[in-house]
Structure formats: C-alpha cells, structure tokens
Amino acid sequence: MVMCKLFATIVFQQKDYESLMMKTERNKVQAVKQMKESARVKRNAEEQQIETDDFVEDSYDYDNHADYISSEESDSDCKGTVYPERDTVNIYVEESLNVIQGDGDKEQLLYTTEEHGTSLVNLYQRVENHQPTVIVIKTTIDEIFGAFCSADWSVRRQKSSLLSYFGTGETFIFTLYPIKQKYEWVGLKDENIPNTANMFQAGDNSILTIGGGHGEAIFLDENLLHCRSEKCDTFNNEPLSQSEDFKCKVVEVYGLS
Known part of the structure; x- marks a missing residue:
C-alpha cells in the first residue's frame, strides 16, 4: 500500500515505468522460486525424520x-x-x-x-x-x-x-x-x-x-x-x-x- 501511494506521487516516463515493471516481475518470480525451494527442503527434512523415527x-x-x-x-x-x-x-x-x-x-x-x-x-x-x-x-x-x-x-x-x-x-x-x-x-x-x-x-x-x-x-x-x-x-x-x-x-x- 505504501508503494502504491509512492508511485501515485511520482510521474514516470513510459520507458522508466516499463523497466520498473519488468524488474518487479523478475523479483516476484525469484521470490516464488525461493519459496518453493524452501518448502521442498523442509518437506524432505520432514520425510527423512519420519523414516528415521x-x-x-x-x-x-x-x-x-x-x-x-x-x-x-x-x-x-x-x-x-x-x-x-x-x-x-x-x-x-x-x-x-x-x-x-x-x-x-x-x-x-x-x-x-x-x-x-x-x-x-x-x-x-x-x-x-x-x-x-x-x-x-x-x-x-x-x-x-x-x-x-x-x-x-x-x-x-x-x-x-x-x-x-x-x-x-x-x-x-x-x-x-x-x-x-x-x-x-x-x-x-x-x-x-x-x-x-x-x-x-x-x-x-x-x-x-x-x-x-x-x-x-x-x-x-x-x-x-x-x-x-x-x-x-x-x-x-x-x-x-x-x-x-x-x-x-x-x-x-x-x-x-
């Protein structure tokens, strides 16, 4: 919400705006990958613990x-x-x-x-x-x-x-x-x-x-x-x-x- 308000107060050139959107999208994709990898590691650890138990x-x-x-x-x-x-x-x-x-x-x-x-x-x-x-x-x-x-x-x-x-x-x-x-x-x-x-x-x-x-x-x-x-x-x-x-x-x- 803070970001949205900040964006609303600044006028970007079209080129700068598109560049920012592409960078934001890449960050989102990277964040999703990191979340999936963390979940996979946690799941493997839990499965190994169950097998040991x-x-x-x-x-x-x-x-x-x-x-x-x-x-x-x-x-x-x-x-x-x-x-x-x-x-x-x-x-x-x-x-x-x-x-x-x-x-x-x-x-x-x-x-x-x-x-x-x-x-x-x-x-x-x-x-x-x-x-x-x-x-x-x-x-x-x-x-x-x-x-x-x-x-x-x-x-x-x-x-x-x-x-x-x-x-x-x-x-x-x-x-x-x-x-x-x-x-x-x-x-x-x-x-x-x-x-x-x-x-x-x-x-x-x-x-x-x-x-x-x-x-x-x-x-x-x-x-x-x-x-x-x-x-x-x-x-x-x-x-x-x-x-x-x-x-x-x-x-x-x-x-x-």
Missing part, C-alpha cells in the same frame, strides 16, 4: 549403530532400510552355527523392493548363488521380522517340477520389531519330530516359503505384497506378524560373508 525404540540407540542399516552391493550402492539391528541377527547366527562373526564379516544387500521392484522372480535372480542369506521383511504396520536361510535358493531349480523343500536345520526365523524373538528348528532339541518338521525352504516363480507343516512361518507371493505368517511344525513358532495375513512394505535379502 520408524526405527526408534527407547531400549535401542540407533544413532550409535547407523552402519547397521546399510550394505554395499557389487553392482550398485543400494542401502537397506529394514535391517537396523544387525548385531541381534549376528548373535542369532553365532548361536546357531557356533561361530563368531568377526569385524570383517558383513552383509551384502542383494535385493530390496525399493530399488529392484516387487517381483519374486527378480528376488530369486539376485540372491541365487549366495549362501547363507537373510530375508528381512517390514510390513505396512512397521513390524520387522525375517529368516536366516542356510541353503542357496538356486537349489529350488534342482528339484522336481513340483514344489519341494530343501535346506538344513541351521535355518531359523526371527522377529526384530516390536519384539525380539528367535525360533530355531525343533529338531535341535527333540529327536522325535514329524517329517513335516523338516520343511525349511521352498519356492518357485509364484511363491517363496520358509517353514512348513500345518502352516508356513513365512509365505511370500509372486508380487511380494499379500503374504502370510503362521505357526508351523518346523519351528513351532507363533505367527511372526500380528495378523497371519500381512502386506509387505519392504522386502530385503542380504548375503552373509
């Missing part, structure tokens, strides 16, 4: 374990997003294999739905010829759980055309959030187990399953979307998810070396 627990200091949520890959710089507690899984591995995971041991991110798409075929192509592997799943309600798979997933193609199980008793399943729990093969503690308790890993281009016998501990469909977790004979586990049927938010597979 997904993994914050009062009992665990993730700030001191930031290296646990990323992993190098041979042909890209993929970084995992659902594996914040590598030390917990490493302890589980040590208990099962009676080995110590040294400082030189690390995970290699082989597959993530965030970069490689939601396709079971893509998952198999990227994880075959790696042994052992760890599958980590984050559901749409932010539960995190998974499985340590002792056998190479390429073994599935060496079986008959029918879906066949393979793997060893070193395979186990686990939950990381909201609770931490490990379920080992029941045969480690009891010799008198049914044949159905020897179902460890199985898969074809339409499904991937871990654990069997009256249920499947982890069942993934071909689109890695509509999945399931049930109690099964192999691990005598409780369902890993709050609801037996769940939707995947992120699926990742790591190779251990």
